[in-house]
Amino acid sequence: MKTGNATILEFAGIAVAVILALLCGFAVILVTSDEPLNALASLLLGPVSNLFNIGTVLNKAVPLIFTGLALAVVFQSGVFSMGAEGQLYAGGFLGALAGVYIHGLTPWLHLPLVLICAMVGGALFAAIAGLLKTYANANEIVTTLMLNFVAILTTSYFVNNMFKDPNSGGFARMPYVNPEILLGKLFPGFPAHAGIVLALLAVVVVYLMLYKTNVGYELRLVGKSSRFAHYGGIATNRVVLTSIMISGAFAGLAGIVEILGVHGTYKDNFSAGLGFDGIIIALLARNHPIGVLIAALFYAYIQVGAQTMQVGSDMPREVAVIMQVMLVLLVSSQAIFVYLKQKYGQKAVK
Structure with a gap:
């Protein structure tokens, strides 16, 4: 386990990465904008300037919290999954079928x-990659990445054909779900939907699972050293498969909560990369559930800030993309090097 000093240094590195990413964006604004102070004010203060923008931040953070938790769980077991996007589609699709x-x-x-149903759909679809990993020793990065396309294209076929709403016109979508089960607004005049409550509950559940149960202990131990865990009597293949399926369940929740809270129906290509954004969130949070919550809110804050900046100044929202890319490069470089050192270091010992 990490010492106190190691933890402090790790989070200090994340803070430095965030600051450097923000400074890169600020530099672009200062160099290219004719009104840089106005652009910076819109970026930094716009998301909290009114209730509508605050609610939008929360709505954007909800699916990021779920996908971030999904990937934090599987990363803790030492598996570098990239399959949350496909699991999100699979779970959202099955949940939408139940809703309609x-x-x-x-x-x-x-x-x-x-x-x-959404959790089951995500978990079962994730189990494909889990079984390939545990019993065929297939590389999880390749299998989960390829399975994303399987889920996206398969559900796209269904929603464009047999499950398409005949009244949808030119739009590829299912019939609308029962309006009584939609996740309504928290209170009138505030656009944030009740999915934020489910997301906060999910953070608590994942924290308790990871740090207060035997399942979480085994999962983290396998992630630290699968060889040590094996000699300690832990069935490492079972733990890896379990972590991948739990990850898929939370990714499926991300899909159905986005459908019930925002769209009201399953639409073709509704995700816009939420599963891949979850990788960034998990890496930024160092796979800690509380960190996932903070990272998701920060990431959503920047997204909404970019929108308000585009409306209120001469700068396009793509400036936020620059900051996000820099953040990914700076944070993921640290995490991936640690992962590779851990994974191949264990092989060298064998």
Whole structure:
């Protein structure tokens, strides 16, 4: 386990990476904008300038929290999955089917059933990569990345054909889900939907699972040293498969919560890369659930700040992309080197 000094140094490195990424964006604004102070003010203060923008930050953070948690869990086990995007589509699709085609239940039963279906869909789809990893020794980066396309294209086929709403016109979408199970606004005049409550609950659940249960202990131990865990009597293949399926379940939740809170229906290509953004969130959070919450809010804050900057100044929102790219490069470079050292260091010992 990490010492106190190592933890402090690690989070100090993340803070430096965030500051450097922001400074790169600020430098671009100062060099190219005719009104740099106005652009900076819009970027930094716009997201908290009114209730609508604050609610938008929360809505954008919700799926990032779920995908960040999904990847934090699987990264803790030493598996570098890139499959949250496909699992999000698979889980969201199965959950949407339950929301559209199951009738006769009260909202108190229907909504939990839809959420469970989404988790099951994400977990079962993730299990494909898990089984390939544990029993065929297939590289998880390759399999999860390729399976993303399987999920996205398969669900796209279904929603463009057999499950397409005949009244959707030129839009590829399912019929709308039962309006009684949609995640409504927290209160009138505030656009944030109730998905933020589910996201906060998920943070607590993942924290307790990782740090207060035997499952979490085994998962983290396998991530630290699978060889040591094996000699300690832990079934490492079972733990890896379990972590991948738990990850898929939370990715599936990200999909269905986005559908129930924002879209109201399953739409073709609704995700816009939320699963891949979750990789950034998990790396930025160093796979800690509380860190995921903070990183997701920060990432959503920058996204909304870019939108307000584009509206309120002469700078395009792509400046935020520059900051995000720099953040990815600076943070992921540290994390990937640690991962490779850990993974191949273990092989060298064998």
